[in-house]
Amino acid sequence: MTDATTGAPPLVHEVLAAVLQVRQGSLRVLLWERAMEPHAHRWSLPGGRLRADEDVEASIRRQLAEKVDVRQVSHVEQLAVFSAPERVPGPRVVATAFLCLVPSHLDPELPEDTAWQPLSALPRPAFDHESIALRARNRLRAKLSYTNIGFALAPPVFTISALRELYSAALGYRVSATNLQRVLSRRGLLEPTGQTARPGRAGGRPAAQFRFADSTMAVTDPFAVLKPPADERGK
Amino acid sequence: MTDATTGAPPLVHEVLAAVLQVRQGSLRVLLWERAMEPHAHRWSLPGGRLRADEDVEASIRRQLAEKVDVRQVSHVEQLAVFSAPERVPGPRVVATAFLCLVPSHLDPELPEDTAWQPLSALPRPAFDHESIALRARNRLRAKLSYTNIGFALAPPVFTISALRELYSAALGYRVSATNLQRVLSRRGLLEPTGQTARPGRAGGRPAAQFRFADSTMAVTDPFAVLKPPADERGK
């Protein structure tokens, strides 16, 4: 706000969403194929221009509504600002990117040009959208470890082995059901529903069903180390 | 980028810095007292308007140069976007906020209207700057736990008890020198210089001096839990 009204160059602020979901055993991101230049036939994150009467979060929710039912999005959080002057051709566009999650049991209707693409093999992405998508994946992976964000990937009720598959897909490596169960239980994130799921055709013991105790994001392991001393920790 | 050139309302993008330093045993933030409206006599974070040829990080470094010597800033990272439509009076301004750190041994020359204010008792802050400053503090606190970010608060060479004071001030609770030493050493963050500091007037054993092995930020405790299984963890 130093140089007040110096014939300011045009500036557009856009919001972009990396909407992630685990489908068919892999972590995927919602992309649409650009029909027109610039970057025709390359794949873009959904998003659009920030309007005058909304903040960035309201904006991304509105824009997303054009692609997926917003009620299906279980978590939205700011990721970062992308502002390289030439990040898109033409007039300058600064972008605020978001990480959004959709639980695995939902399969929203999508427009023709839109698809869930695996993060491990993205088709030619537009602009800087690949790095945004990968940043979203990294954020999700980190948060699976020290928050309850798993609730946003999972259906309302699930078995431990189903949850294990979600975590494995999102993290990119095999997670042990035993340990997953214990870690999440000790932290009080999981609560048993009392129900059990019927085993598959191959038999096997019926699996107990659980739900997440909370469905808003919270940090559950606040300090990895350097915790306050025991007496100051009490409250 | 949906509604392309619809007589767009004016939009300004500013960058703001929460510059933190530990001084006199407490964590402080650099603020300047506004002389003029709006919010005259309230305290603002330094910052200013994003220019056409720079990205947000370049911009904050440039703006900061007007307040403190940029070479004295040991760390800069994006915090978040603040975009409530009415966050400042007048034409709309979207802000990208940064967390910046200055090591405790430096005492940059400051303009007349600028001062280091304790985060625990901020004077009347302007606009939404208090929440930005507090967000910066929280980010710093979290990162002290799982990254090497301490390097950015400490002088190039220091004793463990000096480092303990920095961590205590930043975290807001007493940190044990013994454990601090061990945790940082085990992670390979600290290296001994071989030098010792002369004891104070009251005597006492001379303290060994250390330095941080690295002075760019790195995550040192990547997964609190749900680590990959041992065999997949190797590389």
Add this chain to the structure above:
DNA sequence: ACAAAAGTGTTCAAAATACACCCATGA
């Protein structure tokens, strides 16, 4: 009865906290 899947008990290892005690210096 047996295979398959789920769940529990137990062991093991690592890492962090707590605390006691020893070390090196100034007065």
Add this chain to the structure above:
DNA sequence: TCATGGGTGTATTTTGAACACTTTTGT
């Protein structure tokens, strides 16, 4: 030699990973 701050050794606790074994089902 004693008070003062610094450092090390060690015990305790917590937490997560690994693995063996039991439970419950379908065929």
